[in-house]
């Protein structure tokens with residue numbers, strides 16, 4: 372059996388696509404948390420791909436000149452999260468999906484290998500676990516690094532690795548850490564901690580754009596390229 376690896380998965384565009392409920396909940400959560408309905412027109416267009424909820428907080432608090440206190444941040448996260456839960460539960464039929472092949476791959480990794488699975492995502496922790504659960508993947512992930520750990524995604528790799536080391540009593544070498552995601556920011560995040568950048572072209576970024584960034588591995592999806600993904604882990 373190959374050496375034990377640490378696999379850190381991004382969520383949106385990699386494991387699942389909320390189909391808009393995530394963005395709607397962020398916006399409505401912010402408006403409701405700070406009574407900003409009268410300023411809705413000033414709300415910027417948010418590009419969520421690869422970003423962190425923490426960096427969105429930074430940008431929105433600055434734009435609306437709100438004080439960035441722990442209480443204010445928690446107020447926003449808590450209202451955002453309750454909108455997310457309701458929004459996902461009541462989303463229109465056909466909106467949002469788990470991405471093809473993901474559950475089968477995760478099941479195989481959990482049952483047939485001793486690799487460690489974690490999350491590395493810009494979502495706040497409670498939002499991350501809600502999304503994973505709503506889209507039928509509860510129990511695959513017990514830990515990770517999240518958008519409320521640090522607003523800079525490039526700081527999340529070392530946090531996730533430290534948590535894995537502590538939790539499993541292993542010292543993962545950066546060569547054995549794979550960061551799997553759908554955007555250039557996931558690739559940058561892997562490079563920032565010398566982990567292996569594994570790009571998947573299942574999100575909003577085209578395969579050509581990802582290829583141009585020269586990730587260690589690139590998969591068009593995790594369904595038809597499932598075997599190739601497993602071979603990647605077995606190869607070294």
Ligand SMILES: [Mg+2]
Pocket residue numbers: 381382383384385420421552553554574
């Ligand atoms: Mg993503």
